[in-house]
Amino acid sequence: MISMKQIATICDVSVPTVSKALGNRPSVNPQTRQRILKVAEQFNYRPNALIRGIQSGRTMTVAVACNRIDDPFGAQVMQGVLGGLHQNQFECLLFNWDQSVRDGKRILQIIGERRVDGLILLPPEQIPSAEYMTELRTFHRPIVIVDQTFADQTFNFVGTDDGPGIEAIVQHLTQFGHQQIGHLYNDTVSTGQIRANALTRALAQLGLTIPQAWSRPVVGDFDDSYVQATAILSQNARPTALVCFNDHVAMGAHAAAYDLGLSVPRDLSITGFADLPEAHTMRPALTTVNQNVPQVGQRAVELLVEKIEQGEQGSQESQTIRLPVELVVRDSTAPAPGSLLENTSGFLKVDEPLSTL
Amino acid sequence: MISMKQIATICDVSVPTVSKALGNRPSVNPQTRQRILKVAEQFNYRPNALIRGIQSGRTMTVAVACNRIDDPFGAQVMQGVLGGLHQNQFECLLFNWDQSVRDGKRILQIIGERRVDGLILLPPEQIPSAEYMTELRTFHRPIVIVDQTFADQTFNFVGTDDGPGIEAIVQHLTQFGHQQIGHLYNDTVSTGQIRANALTRALAQLGLTIPQAWSRPVVGDFDDSYVQATAILSQNARPTALVCFNDHVAMGAHAAAYDLGLSVPRDLSITGFADLPEAHTMRPALTTVNQNVPQVGQRAVELLVEKIEQGEQGSQESQTIRLPVELVVRDSTAPAPGSLLENTSGFLKVDEPLSTL
Numbered sequence: 001m002i003s004m005k006q007i008a009t010i011c012d013v014s015v016p017t018v019s020k021a022l023g024n025r026p027s028v029n030p031q032t033r034q035r036i037l038k039v040a041e042q043f044n045y046r047p048n049a050l051i052r053g054i055q056s057g058r059t060m061t062v063a064v065a066c067n068r069i070d071d072p073f074g075a076q077v078m079q080g081v082l083g084g085l086h087q088n089q090f091e092c093l094l095f096n097w098d099q100s101v102r103d104g105k106r107i108l109q110i111i112g113e114r115r116v117d118g119l120i121l122l123p124p125e126q127i128p129s130a131e132y133m134t135e136l137r138t139f140h141r142p143i144v145i146v147d148q149t150f151a152d153q154t155f156n157f158v159g160t161d162d163g164p165g166i167e168a169i170v171q172h173l174t175q176f177g178h179q180q181i182g183h184l185y186n187d188t189v190s191t192g193q194i195r196a197n198a199l200t201r202a203l204a205q206l207g208l209t210i211p212q213a214w215s216r217p218v219v220g221d222f223d224d225s226y227v228q229a230t231a232i233l234s235q236n237a238r239p240t241a242l243v244c245f246n247d248h249v250a251m252g253a254h255a256a257a258y259d260l261g262l263s264v265p266r267d268l269s270i271t272g273f274a275d276l277p278e279a280h281t282m283r284p285a286l287t288t289v290n291q292n293v294p295q296v297g298q299r300a301v302e303l304l305v306e307k308i309e310q311g312e313q314g315s316q317e318s319q320t321i322r323l324p325v326e327l328v329v330r331d332s333t334a335p336a337p338g339s340l341l342e343n344t345s346g347f348l349k350v351d352e353p354l355s356t357l
Numbered sequence: 358m359i360s361m362k363q364i365a366t367i368c369d370v371s372v373p374t375v376s377k378a379l380g381n382r383p384s385v386n387p388q389t390r391q392r393i394l395k396v397a398e399q400f401n402y403r404p405n406a407l408i409r410g411i412q413s414g415r416t417m418t419v420a421v422a423c424n425r426i427d428d429p430f431g432a433q434v435m436q437g438v439l440g441g442l443h444q445n446q447f448e449c450l451l452f453n454w455d456q457s458v459r460d461g462k463r464i465l466q467i468i469g470e471r472r473v474d475g476l477i478l479l480p481p482e483q484i485p486s487a488e489y490m491t492e493l494r495t496f497h498r499p500i501v502i503v504d505q506t507f508a509d510q511t512f513n514f515v516g517t518d519d520g521p522g523i524e525a526i527v528q529h530l531t532q533f534g535h536q537q538i539g540h541l542y543n544d545t546v547s548t549g550q551i552r553a554n555a556l557t558r559a560l561a562q563l564g565l566t567i568p569q570a571w572s573r574p575v576v577g578d579f580d581d582s583y584v585q586a587t588a589i590l591s592q593n594a595r596p597t598a599l600v601c602f603n604d605h606v607a608m609g610a611h612a613a614a615y616d617l618g619l620s621v622p623r624d625l626s627i628t629g630f631a632d633l634p635e636a637h638t639m640r641p642a643l644t645t646v647n648q649n650v651p652q653v654g655q656r657a658v659e660l661l662v663e664k665i666e667q668g669e670q671g672s673q674e675s676q677t678i679r680l681p682v683e684l685v686v687r688d689s690t691a692p693a694p695g696s697l698l699e700n701t702s703g704f705l706k707v708d709e710p711l712s713t714l
Contacts, residue, residue: 044495064451069426069436069439070429070634072427072429072432075426075427075429075432078426078427079425082453083456086453086456091451091452091471092451093449093450093451094421094439094450095448095449096439096440096443099443114448222634222637222638251638252638254640255638255639255640258640258641259640277427277579278635280579281579281608281609282612282639283611283612283615284615294427
């Protein structure tokens, strides 16, 4: 890789002349400019983005604070974020948000130091404190928060329309004759609160409630979900369907049912939320709500780029975008045991072959 | 965030004096230095990493070229990479390698422009051409390649010891009486070639071979694995065990068996390779080889940092590190149907409850 100084030596001109020629600024003799550009191309000159960043005030880099990158939901968001950044020719400086929350203010320090053009915050594992979020406000570049909102937040936000997703699940389950419904909820995060409220409301409209014994909090990981689902399903009176906070929780519930010798969906219907790849690959495949997760990431980038391009001229009001969701019916839901629907032929998508062994 | 110029104005000194004081360089009056440091702290001054990068030749940033970030294997590697970079106080500039391969030389252009201190290459989806890899050699900073090697490569490499993993699987299956073994292999990647050769060799030592009808190539994704497994398992004569290239392929095989009405592990044992989180969460849980994937990523960072710190003083010879693996026996393997072992009580960890429904 050749430097500007080397180009200057080869072309027998000064470094400022090379800099002007490469920067397409005036006051360079056209023939000299041609000569300089040719040498630059021939020897594979690459502009120094660090210097360019200082000159333009733009680094074409966006900082992305993520949760564990191996969390399947976060990874799906990231796939969309990376695609969006690539399309907009931004690069991605990636941080582990949780590590940074533990370390204090490190993110802000680093994004301040590196002069990134904006910041995208994926859902963290540990909810950041109000002080932490207030501190983030001192970062005078656009910020977009993805999926989870935090108390009193006034940041730009891209997430999904959780309520209608839950309503679709309730409609689906009750059409299948389910009235005894259990719930694994996560009320520590905003999406969990919205979904739990939507479930209570939608059931109430049908005159249904969830008994306390069938309603258990989960933090969202597999092992915890497995334990809580086991607690519900080991009772003498079991629900016929379990509504789970998300796909991951549903996987825990599925494993618990399997290990208790219950057949899904014959004995128990299970629903998720997200539509991660595993919902399609697990058996029985999971009935869930498709959040179009990568598109959430992509949309977050688009909003951020819009804000970056508007700069201080743009509206300083923060924007909230919620993408629509869609129910995806697969094989983990079926008519409630004992319901009139149960024996309707062609209606069941259960593990028929297994049962005839 | 205050600038050096603003500090200079407040303290009534020149900008170079502020710069010297903050950089802890001599020839600044100690009282003036104190005053400058106090103002810098008070107004939350942050050094500009771009300028520091130009001055020091180090940016404390490592470029990481990844496959799809939502690929569970890649995400596990990334988790280790991010942890390692965090420990070593490096930041991560993240690229999508496949997009860059499609776009031509973009990675090299960007890492050249940004003056990153090193490069980590995760396994790509599309095998890069020999020209592409040769081109990478013109990047005069350390490079570490993870998991997959490429023809004629002489880069630093961190991966796992694939052969012994396959030998452990063969030993496990044959101890369970399996002699009719099928194989879903991926010979487009180096790990797949090593594992396939190890399987053939280990079986040959026991006088066993895999009939051609039970040996099928897969590219590694779920849908393709599902199709290939279905092709093997739909034959009149079926294998009693399927050795799969990796966990993802094993999930495809599991779904195929399930949809054909076969019970795993009663009718068919299945093995994976990697030990992704799904191996633990799926039912039956997957017998597989633990590659300790995050540790591979972590080790790659350690090797890279070593090379960065040695600089041009260090050995220019590339290093190859292969981490040991371990067989993890779960519930997807059991004695072969019809083998003497099959009815040994307490030996079976099968889905007993399901079968009695």
